[in-house]
Amino acid sequence: MTTFTTLRVSLLCAAIAAGAAAAQDAAPDWAESRWGADDEIGAANLMTPERVKQAAGLVTDGKVYSLGMVVGSDTPAFPPRSLSVTVFQPNQAENDGLGSNKFTYNDDIFMGWLGIGPQIDGLGHAGVDHMYYGGRTYDQFAQASGLTELGLDKLPGLVGRGVMLDMASHYGVDMVEEGAAYTAEDIQAAAEAQGVELREGDIVLFNSNWMNLLDGDSPDPGRFGAAEPGLGVSGAEYLAEVGVMAVGADTWGMEVVPAEVEGEAFRAHQILQPENGIYILENMDTRELAADGVHEFLFVLGQARLKGAVQMIINPIAIR
Amino acid sequence: MTTFTTLRVSLLCAAIAAGAAAAQDAAPDWAESRWGADDEIGAANLMTPERVKQAAGLVTDGKVYSLGMVVGSDTPAFPPRSLSVTVFQPNQAENDGLGSNKFTYNDDIFMGWLGIGPQIDGLGHAGVDHMYYGGRTYDQFAQASGLTELGLDKLPGLVGRGVMLDMASHYGVDMVEEGAAYTAEDIQAAAEAQGVELREGDIVLFNSNWMNLLDGDSPDPGRFGAAEPGLGVSGAEYLAEVGVMAVGADTWGMEVVPAEVEGEAFRAHQILQPENGIYILENMDTRELAADGVHEFLFVLGQARLKGAVQMIINPIAIR
């Protein structure tokens, strides 16, 4: 559709120019990416053949773990996110299908938000005061019709060494409580106790057994969504220093809620995403890895490469 | 929502009973699955630890191939399928975001069909006269609110040995023409010439360079969608006999169009899916594998596990 476009673009120009000017004045240090001004994939640059090959070497048993929980219209979601799936049989109500071989088929429609259930936050998701990874201001890439930069179509996937840290085991509890913040010290202690070292390019997943609130013996989805244990500020800074590729957890928001500092909101998201180009994975079902005591594995995520998408429902595969 | 339900269920009973009765009379041989009457994952049962371990052993270089093409509202789709992505910033138009740390974020909504672009056909997709894998009749599982059986939520993912057969090379052309049917003989000859053996549990991908019609030097999306080269009937029967886990191709429909027999439609889909429980992968971008001459690799697909979904936009990862 070429209609309307010229008009709209010219009207936006003044606003964008003004916004960009304002932004440049205030550009923080992190606005400059270590992978260059044009980079759109951040820490995914760490996915080198050497690291991939080493990660593949972690496959010793051939056991496959499906980290994406099943997601449906009843999955707790950050408001006002919702979704629905509708199944139908286009043009097949009265007949036996297409052709002499009677080909019938079901199709489906999805209506809803992509940030529900097991999900990846692309680098266009989290920002600081409308500034995003690489110092991009909102006006520069976040069009209503889809991200023009940082969309998940740019990311080929994430393959590497997965590390699972069992925080329930670290704290000596069945399920970590809401508000428990994983600090740099916690992470280091857990890694040491669980015999695993964190390295540049890793995908680090935290297990808290928080998903027992959804499908355990005493489900409490209200509690599941009201708060959560998770990554703290010093923990996020530590993981950025190590140079991991992605951080995931078995909670809806990956980081601790309520925040450690009253009045702050999702500060770890900001440290990881805009400030360091690190991917975030939420609602990762790490419980079977924890039950098996698997702390190192080949991690493979191939998210759908939807043009301009911010988030995506995913199902990463762990293989050990 | 509990309203309406009792009413509707009772009204449906007669229809379902009648349908089931009719279906049982006519149950074809294939209605009985080799994996048992309750099986919902078909050939994914072949994903054994032993095979996964062997497939991981194929990783020699650590090179990652992203098989899912980028998909957007302009991707050619089987009518009337369409999709859109909309990006926005919930509740952030006038403010600096959430909390004292000014957390801002982009979110996105997807509206459309799941069978667009790179996609997996779950076992609930293709049928013969309204009968599906395991002899399930439409009334037994294809609810408008989502498949109650055979949904892609049931499939943990597909991991195994990937095999790429380069049919352009087999036919000695830059791009295979529409209407070219891959017969059993073609497949055997291509495999032998390309030094690769097909085995039970494999994921077999055919390369035709058909996607050059989308992004090549002379794009012709109309031709892309009007027909295609692909799997023929004897080829499908051969792959079912070998016992592969999935069959994919770099075309929108995987199998040859127009069909080999006039008046038939998507017969290979029927041989693979309802009759043998084999998964189908469409619009797989195999060109880089072909360019590199990679015929064996570790194949990892983790599709989003959306409850009751028939198809899903995917991005399988090949690693060699």
Added chain:
Amino acid sequence: MTTFTTLRVSLLCAAIAAGAAAAQDAAPDWAESRWGADDEIGAANLMTPERVKQAAGLVTDGKVYSLGMVVGSDTPAFPPRSLSVTVFQPNQAENDGLGSNKFTYNDDIFMGWLGIGPQIDGLGHAGVDHMYYGGRTYDQFAQASGLTELGLDKLPGLVGRGVMLDMASHYGVDMVEEGAAYTAEDIQAAAEAQGVELREGDIVLFNSNWMNLLDGDSPDPGRFGAAEPGLGVSGAEYLAEVGVMAVGADTWGMEVVPAEVEGEAFRAHQILQPENGIYILENMDTRELAADGVHEFLFVLGQARLKGAVQMIINPIAIR
């Protein structure tokens, strides 16, 4: 999009031909519309200038009644229907809007089914064994991409003499109970007692106060959706004989549920729609008309003329 189309059309031909042949064998008497074989608007043909002028003459007080209840994601709906509205501010998160005059705006997206809340059933909605108004079989007009005939885009609107029959008053109850069927005798008796005559071209609305279950003192949405009082079979036949233009009610389905004859479902829909071309209006809030004792009025419905749509959320206006 011209791609795919030729293919699909040719494949459908056999199916359609077969279906049409089968249908013609069995064409019932009602398949021939009194308004001709090509007619797409049925009883809306009765909307003559003379009748409209007379209806306008019923406006004596200038009081406006909004018959469409407020509808939202929490409105009870026939499964699996659902809807959502999302509001956002395209491209305005970081700026002051468009132009030097700072034009900001909210926009909204609707995802869901059109048959929720106050709704009109177009003549493409209800059928008998896949045959619809004018003897059209499903294959002939009900494309997945929208109805090619009988869509609500064809209907200019409905304007005429509205008649409200207060069935709660007729039965001498505060709210009519589920299962109560309005027979021909009931309708004639209510009309006579309430001093109003039914005429050709009327829009007849039945008041039962059933909506008190949604917003009354003791709301019970479960009961609201589980059954309902409403039009019975003899009542539907009587209204068809009178030659009304539309029949509405303050219930989700207009007709009595459970049906008068065990095992039947929505038989009155069939009498009115396919067999007589009469429109159906559901979830009409007639309570204020009843409270005011208004039995005759100018009725004006201008439904959105969405191309190929079957149903539409509406808000008819009554003026007395």
Added chain:
Amino acid sequence: MTTFTTLRVSLLCAAIAAGAAAAQDAAPDWAESRWGADDEIGAANLMTPERVKQAAGLVTDGKVYSLGMVVGSDTPAFPPRSLSVTVFQPNQAENDGLGSNKFTYNDDIFMGWLGIGPQIDGLGHAGVDHMYYGGRTYDQFAQASGLTELGLDKLPGLVGRGVMLDMASHYGVDMVEEGAAYTAEDIQAAAEAQGVELREGDIVLFNSNWMNLLDGDSPDPGRFGAAEPGLGVSGAEYLAEVGVMAVGADTWGMEVVPAEVEGEAFRAHQILQPENGIYILENMDTRELAADGVHEFLFVLGQARLKGAVQMIINPIAIR
């Protein structure tokens, strides 16, 4: 869904408080509505029984005009707005329908934006630097899950005296050109020449024959959407002074584009909506009224009362 809510509300508080404080400092004169601080329907308050009764008196011939053009996925829309309709037959592919009477039915899903084609802009649509009718700031009512104030669910409908001014006739052209601004003088001159007086509470519609670009002999949808003739700033001020209830036109945006003052955007929207509480109607097909020379009529709009909706696709009815 009660999960997540407490968290989110508390995080939003600081942002809202800050925003509100900033807004109050700068509250312009117009922020105070003449209908009181709590008013949500603006000029619809002018819909008095007396005016409605007088408007009904304008019906002399009983001719019905359907002002809403047919709208579909091919209707030009302000980017990135789009829509689709999908028709299907829930749970009916293999059977004869519900019950012994074989009840079959079509249903439909709508995915898309409500601001397409013939539409009403509710009072929550247009603002000045994120401030809306009654001085409401964005944070106070424009939730992503739907407007909490000013939604179209609050508006019962619009009934009154419709006035059509034929601007093509006024300028003596077949179709008014883009960029032509209707000034106060134009409006007064056109009204006088066409023998009609503008009064408080009127719904004023401007005819330019601009829709000939969509369905005329030489359709040019690109030109249709690239610009338009329409209401100018002095014209908007004049109509606000007269105190009309709504202003409509046969163009996609009602007001002149490009704007009279370079760099301004949709200034007339601001004068009418936030500053005066007047409704805007777009893509109104006024051509038949113009062809018939009908300048006064009964106008009836019953828009669907969707909870929290900003805009709505409509089909107002004119009766003369």
